[in-house]
Amino acid sequence: MDTDLVLTVGIVIAVLSVPSLLSAWAESRTPRVGVVMLIVAIGMVLFAVMTRPGGYSFEEVPNVMLNVFARVIR
Numbered sequence: 001m002d003t004d005l006v007l008t009v010g011i012v013i014a015v016l017s018v019p020s021l022l023s024a025w026a027e028s029r030t031p032r033v034g035v036v037m038l039i040v041a042i043g044m045v046l047f048a049v050m051t052r053p054g055g056y057s058f059e060e061v062p063n064v065m066l067n068v069f070a071r072v073i074r
Contacts (some may be wrong), residue, residue, distance in 0.1 A: 001047075003047075003048040003051050004048075004064045006023075006045075006048040007044070007045060007048035007056065007065075008065050008066060008068040008069075010045040010047075010048060011045065012043065013037055014040040014041035014045070016037065017034045017035075017038045017041060018034075020034035020037060020040070021035070036067065051053075055071070
């Protein structure tokens with residue numbers, strides 16, 4: 001699997017977990033779904049960083065995500 005794709009999906013899942021976590025916190029519920037999503041996202045990002053030779057730098061991440069989105073659209 002492409003590490004750029006795994007990194008992008010992991011970041012998107014992490015961003016999508018925030019509303020779930022905030023909703024559970026605001027309603028005084030246990031944030032089960034949000035925590036599972038966050039754990040999966042962290043695992044995907046770590047997998048992508050550890051698998052890619054040389055890893056990723058913070059400056060590369062926006063370009064990597066834009067390239068993945070461009071591939072999906074094409």
